[in-house]
Amino acid sequence: MTQDDFLIKYRQIEKEADEKKSQLRMEYVKATNPYKIGDIISDHYKTIKIEGVSGIATDGGSIVPYPIYRGVVLTKTGAVAKNQKDNLMYANNIVK
Numbered sequence: 001m002t003q004d005d006f007l008i009k010y011r012q013i014e015k016e017a018d019e020k021k022s023q024l025r026m027e028y029v030k031a032t033n034p035y036k037i038g039d040i041i042s043d044h045y046k047t048i049k050i051e052g053v054s055g056i057a058t059d060g061g062s063i064v065p066y067p068i069y070r071g072v073v074l075t076k077t078g079a080v081a082k083n084q085k086d087n088l089m090y091a092n093n094i095v096k
Helices: 002-032
Strands: 040-042 047-058 065-074 088-090
Touching: 002 047, 002 065, 040 065, 047 088
Parallel strands: none
Antiparallel strands: 040 047, 047 065, 065 088
C-alpha cells in the first residue's frame, strides 16, 4: 500500500462517516421536532408562522442538533409584517 492509497481510503472512510452523521442529525431533528408547518412561534425579538425547516444547527460544544425554522414574520396583532428580512428562528431561542 502506498501513501496515496492510504490517503484515498482514509478520505473515503471520513466521507462515509460524515454522511452517516448527517443522516443521524436529520433523523433526530425530525423525531424531536415539536412544531409543524403553520404553527406560530416566538422568540425574544419576533413571531413567525412556520413555513418549513431551513436547516439544522448545534450549540457551541454540543453535538445535539436542533432545527432552524423559516416562516412569515408577524406583527404583535398577528398580521403579516412589512419587513420580512429576518424570517429565521432557531429552535433553542423559542420562548412560546
